[in-house]
Amino acid sequence: MKFLFSALLFCLFTAESFAQKSEELIPRDAxxxxxxxxxxxxxxxxxxxxxxxxxxxxxxxxxxxxxxxDKTLKDxxxxxxxxxxAFFGQTQEYEISGFTFGISDESSILQVFDDFxxxxxxxxxxxxxxxELNYLFIKGSSVLIxxxxxxxxxxxxxxxxxxxxxxYGYYIPDSDLNIFNADEYYEExxxxxxxxxxxxxxxxMEDSTFAPFDEFGDLDLLNKNYWELRDSIRFEYQQxxxxxxxxxxxxxxxxxxxxxxxxxxxxNKPVDGIFYLDNSRNLTNNxxxxxxxxxxxxLFSDTKELYDGNIITGELNIVKNEIIVDIKxxxxxxxxxxxxxxxxxxxxxxxxxxxxxxxxxxxxxNANLKNGYHTSFDVIMDMIRDDEDQKVLSNVLLAELxxxxxxxxxxxxxxxxxxxGSLNGYKKIKTTxxxxxxxxxxFEYSExxxxxxxxxxxFTIGFKTEKPEFLNRISRVLSKVQPDIVKxxxxxxxxxxxxxxxxxxxxxVGNTVIFSVDENLFTTHLNGYAKSERINxxxxxxxxxxxxxxxxxxxxxxLPKEVLTERQNEIVSALTNKSGIIELKTVKNTKKxxxxxxxxxxxxxxxxxxxxxxxxxxxxxxxxxx
Amino acid sequence: MKKLVLFFLxxxxxxxxVELIDDLTVNRDGSGSLKLTINLSSSKLKINSxxxxxxxxxxxxxxxxxxxxxIDFYADKIKSKEGIKNVSVSKNTDDFIFKVNIxxxxxxxxxxxxxxxxxxxxSSWVNFEFDWVKWENNTLTRNNIKIPEEQLRKLKxxxxxxxxxxxxxxxxxxxxxxxxxxxxxxxxxxxxxNIMIKxxxxxxxxxxxxxxxxxxxxx
Numbered sequence: 001m002k003f004l005f006s007a008l009l010f011c012l013f014t015a016e017s018f019a020q021k022s023e024e025l026i027p028r029d030a031x032x033x034x035x036x037x038x039x040x041x042x043x044x045x046x047x048x049x050x051x052x053x054x055x056x057x058x059x060x061x062x063x064x065x066x067x068x069x070d071k072t073l074k075d076x077x078x079x080x081x082x083x084x085x086a087f088f089g090q091t092q093e094y095e096i097s098g099f100t101f102g103i104s105d106e107s108s109i110l111q112v113f114d115d116f117x118x119x120x121x122x123x124x125x126x127x128x129x130x131x132e133l134n135y136l137f138i139k140g141s142s143v144l145i146x147x148x149x150x151x152x153x154x155x156x157x158x159x160x161x162x163x164x165x166x167x168y169g170y171y172i173p174d175s176d177l178n179i180f181n182a183d184e185y186y187e188e189x190x191x192x193x194x195x196x197x198x199x200x201x202x203x204x205m206e207d208s209t210f211a212p213f214d215e216f217g218d219l220d221l222l223n224k225n226y227w228e229l230r231d232s233i234r235f236e237y238q239q240x241x242x243x244x245x246x247x248x249x250x251x252x253x254x255x256x257x258x259x260x261x262x263x264x265x266x267x268n269k270p271v272d273g274i275f276y277l278d279n280s281r282n283l284t285n286n287x288x289x290x291x292x293x294x295x296x297x298x299l300f301s302d303t304k305e306l307y308d309g310n311i312i313t314g315e316l317n318i319v320k321n322e323i324i325v326d327i328k329x330x331x332x333x334x335x336x337x338x339x340x341x342x343x344x345x346x347x348x349x350x351x352x353x354x355x356x357x358x359x360x361x362x363x364x365x366n367a368n369l370k371n372g373y374h375t376s377f378d379v380i381m382d383m384i385r386d387d388e389d390q391k392v393l394s395n396v397l398l399a400e401l402x403x404x405x406x407x408x409x410x411x412x413x414x415x416x417x418x419x420x421g422s423l424n425g426y427k428k429i430k431t432t433x434x435x436x437x438x439x440x441x442x443f444e445y446s447e448x449x450x451x452x453x454x455x456x457x458x459f460t461i462g463f464k465t466e467k468p469e470f471l472n473r474i475s476r477v478l479s480k481v482q483p484d485i486v487k488x489x490x491x492x493x494x495x496x497x498x499x500x501x502x503x504x505x506x507x508x509v510g511n512t513v514i515f516s517v518d519e520n521l522f523t524t525h526l527n528g529y530a531k532s533e534r535i536n537x538x539x540x541x542x543x544x545x546x547x548x549x550x551x552x553x554x555x556x557x558x559l560p561k562e563v564l565t566e567r568q569n570e571i572v573s574a575l576t577n578k579s580g581i582i583e584l585k586t587v588k589n590t591k592k593x594x595x596x597x598x599x600x601x602x603x604x605x606x607x608x609x610x611x612x613x614x615x616x617x618x619x620x621x622x623x624x625x626x
Numbered sequence: 627m628k629k630l631v632l633f634f635l636x637x638x639x640x641x642x643x644v645e646l647i648d649d650l651t652v653n654r655d656g657s658g659s660l661k662l663t664i665n666l667s668s669s670k671l672k673i674n675s676x677x678x679x680x681x682x683x684x685x686x687x688x689x690x691x692x693x694x695x696x697i698d699f700y701a702d703k704i705k706s707k708e709g710i711k712n713v714s715v716s717k718n719t720d721d722f723i724f725k726v727n728i729x730x731x732x733x734x735x736x737x738x739x740x741x742x743x744x745x746x747x748x749s750s751w752v753n754f755e756f757d758w759v760k761w762e763n764n765t766l767t768r769n770n771i772k773i774p775e776e777q778l779r780k781l782k783x784x785x786x787x788x789x790x791x792x793x794x795x796x797x798x799x800x801x802x803x804x805x806x807x808x809x810x811x812x813x814x815x816x817x818x819x820n821i822m823i824k825x826x827x828x829x830x831x832x833x834x835x836x837x838x839x840x841x842x843x844x845x
Contacts, residue, residue, distance in 0.1 A: 007834070221808075422676060430699075431669040431671060432667075432721075433668040433670070433721070434665060434667040434721050436645065436647065436665065436795075438822070440815065440816055441815060441816040441817055442815055442816075442817055442819070442820060443797050443799070443815045443820040443822050445647070447723075452668060454671055456671075500670075500674050501670060501674060503670050623757070
C-alpha cells in the first residue's frame with residue numbers, strides 16, 4: 001500500500017494532457033477510482049522543492065533507488081500527456097489496487113522501476129514485470145501497476161483442506177496468542193515443524209490449471225509448514241487472478257472505462273480531478289456478506305435491487321484560495337424514495353442557541369426518521385413480502401407484527417432525527433490518582449489519593465424531541481433510583497459518565513435535549529448563549545439536511561500538545577501552517593440524487609496551487625504512514 | 627449517542643504512567659513472600675479510553691474482564707507449582723491497581739515456579755534463562771528479569787516515553803539487619819531490615835544490571 005501510495009505521488013508530477021488513455025487500463029473490478037486531470041497544477045514544482053517533502057524519502061527509496069540521479073522527470077521517461085488514475089476494488093475472491101499512467105520512453109521508465117523483473121508474458125504486445133506482489137504491464141505508451149490480494153478466507157479454506165487431507169487434522173492456532181499479540185505470533189511462529197508429504201504438494205501443483213509465468217523453479221516444495229503452504233496457495237491464486245484480469249483488459253478489451261458509462265462520463269468532465277465510487281457493486285462484491293448472500297439468496301437479490309444505481313461521484317477543483325469538492329450520491333428509484341423522505345425535514349433553529357460562535361467545530365443534521373421509517377417499511381416490504389424463502393417470510397411476519405402493534409410514531413417523536421454537536425476547545429478537569437507513600441523506618445507503603453488534572457475536549461451534543469415531558473419524567477425517576485444521576489436546578493449530572501471518570505450533564509429545554517461535559521453551559525446558559533455569542537446559522541439553515549464546519553487551524557492550534565503522543569504531534573505539525581476552514585453542506589436533495597459540496601477555504605491566497613496540493617498530499621502521507 | 631461520545635475520545639489517550647513495585651520478603655530459612663503491585667491509576671483516563679475501543683492500531687483491544695481473567699489465570703498457574711503456598715490477587719478496576727501476593731517455602735522454588743509459568747506461555751518478552759535470586763549463607767543475590775533487546779527495539783518512541791515516566795520500586799526485606807550490599811543505588815530503611823532501589827521502568831528495561839544486588843545480612 002505504502003509502495004502504491006509513493007508511486008502514485010511520483011506519478012502525480014509527470015503528466016500534462018491526454019493524448020492516450022491510461023484510464024482504459026483500469027480493471028473492470030475497480031469500484032473506487034481517483035483521477036488527476038489537471039497535472040498542469042504541478043508544473044511549477046521544482047525537484048528541489050519536491051525532495052523537501054516527507055513522502056519523497058519514501059518515493060526515492062521505493063522507486064528510484066538512486067536510479068534517477070541527475071535526471072529530470074522527463075528524462076525518466078514519463079509521458080506528460082496522460083491522466084494519472086488510482087483505483088481500488090474487491091470481488092468475492094480478491095481485492096485489487098493499483099494505478100495507471102503514461103510513458104514516453106520505455107527504457108527510461110524501466111530504469112526507474114528497476115526493482116521489477118520481466119517475466120514471460122502470455123499476452124502478445126504486452127510486457128509484464130513483477131516485483132514481489134506488484135505487477136507492471138506495459139502496452140504501448142500506457143502502464144498499469146496492479147496488485148491483487150486473494151481473499152484470505154478462500155486461501156485459508158484451501159490450505160486447511162490440504163492440511164487436513166495430508167493427515168495433520170484441523171489447524172487451530174492458539175486463540176490467546178491471537179488476541180494478545182497476533183503480529184508477533186504470525187511473524188515468529190516456529191512451532192509447527194510438520195511437513196506435508198511431497199506427493200500431496202506435487203499432486204496439488206500438477207492439478208493446478210494455472211501457472212502462467214512458470215515461477216516455481218526456485219521454490220522448495222518439499223518442506224512446508226502450514227503457513228508456507230498457505231503462502232504457496234496465495235501465490236497460486238494471485239497468479240490465477242492476475243491472468244484473469246490481464247486477459248480481460250488486454251485481450252478482451254474490457255475495462256472499467258469500457259463497461260461503465262457513468263465512469264466514462266465522470267472522467268470526461270472538465271475539472272481538475274474526479275473520483276468515482278460504485279456503491280451498488282461495493283455491496284454485491286463485499287466478501288463480508290457472503291454468509292448473508294448464501295443464507296438468504298433471494299433477500300440478497302432484493303437488496304441488490306435496492307442499491308441499483310447507487311453511485312457516488314466527486315469533482316475536484318482548485319480555485320484561488322479554495323478547494324471545492326462537489327459530491328453527488330445518485331440513487332435508484334427505491335433507495336431515492338427512502339433518502340428523499342428521510343431527509344425531508346425542517347431545519348431545527350433551536351440548535352443555534354447552543355453552538356457558540358467560537359466553536360472550533362460543529363455540525364447540524366436534520367432528518368425525519370419517522371418518514372424515513374415508513375417509506376423504508378413500504379419499499380422493503382413490497383420487495384420481500386412475496387418472497388418464497390421461509391426464513392425471509394418469518395422475518396416479514398415479525399416486522400409486520402412489530403409495525404402493527406408497536407407505536408413507532410411515538411418512538412420517533414422521542415428522537416425525531418435532528419441533532420447537533422460542537423467542539424468548544426479543551427478544558428482542564430480534576431481527577432484523582434493513587435500514590436504510594438513510603439515509611440522511612442520500614443519501607444512499608446500506604447495508598448494515598450491525590451488530585452490530578454487532565455485536559456479533555458469540551459464538547460456539547462443535542463437532539464430534538466417531540467416528547468420533552470416524557471423524557472423529563474424518565475429523568476426525574478432515574479435521578480431518584482440511580483445514585484449516579486444527580487438532579488440540579490434545571491439540569492442533571494451523570495457522575496463518571498464518560499470513561500468512568502468524567503461527569504457529564506444533560507437538560508431538556510423546550511424541545512431540545514442537551515448533553516455536555518461543560519457544567520457552565522447549564523448553570524449560566526441553560527436557555528442558550530446570548531444572541532451575540534451564537535453562531536451565524538444562515539449556511540446551516542440553507543443546507544438543511546447536514547452542515548459541518550471545522551476551523552482546522554484553530555482546532556489544531558488549541559490542541560494541548562502535552563496530551564498528545566509524539567506521533568500525534570508529528571501529524572499536527574504536518575497539518576499546521578496550511579490549514580483553513582472546512583465546510584460541508586447539502587446543495588440539493590431529490591429522489592434521484594443528493595448533492596453535497598465541500599469547501600476548503602485557505603487562510604490566505606495561495607499563489608502556487610500545486611504547492612498547496614503537495615502540502616495536502618504530505619499531510620495525507622503523514623496521516624497514513626505507519 | 628455513544629458513537630458521538632467516542633468520536634471525541636482519541637484526544638483522551640493521554641501519555642501513560644505506570645508504577646511497579648516488587649516487594650520481596652526473605653526469611654532466615656529461605657521461605658517468604660513476594661508482593662507485586664502494578665499501579666496505573668494516573669493513566670486511568672487513558673486506559674478507559676482504550677477499553678472503550680474495539681481495536682487500536684489494527685489490534686483487538688481486550689475487554690476488562692479478559693484482562694482480569696488473564697491475571698487470575700496466571701495466579702492459578704503459579705498456585706499449582708511446587709513450594710508455592712498461598713496466592714492472592716487484588717484487582718481494583720476503578721483505579722487500575724493490581725496486586726499479587728505469593729507465599730513460598732523456598733525462594734528457589736519461587737524462581738522455578740515463575741520460570742515454568744513464563745516458559746509455558748512461550749513468551750518472547752521475558753528472558754528468564756538466568757538465576758534471578760539466590761539465598762545462601764545469609765546472602766541474597768538478586769538480578770533483573772531481562773527484556774530481550776530485540777523486543778525493546780520493537781517499542782515505539784511514545785511507548786519508550788511512557789516507560790521513562792513510569793517507576794519501578796524494588797524492596798527486599800529480611801528478618802536480620804543488613805550488613806553489606808553491592809548496588810550503590812540501594813537505600814536502607816532506618817531499622818536496617820529493608821533495602822530499596824527506585825528507578826524508571828525504562829531504565830530497568832534498558833540496563834540489565836540496575837537491580838543487581840548482593841545483600842549480606844547478619845545473624
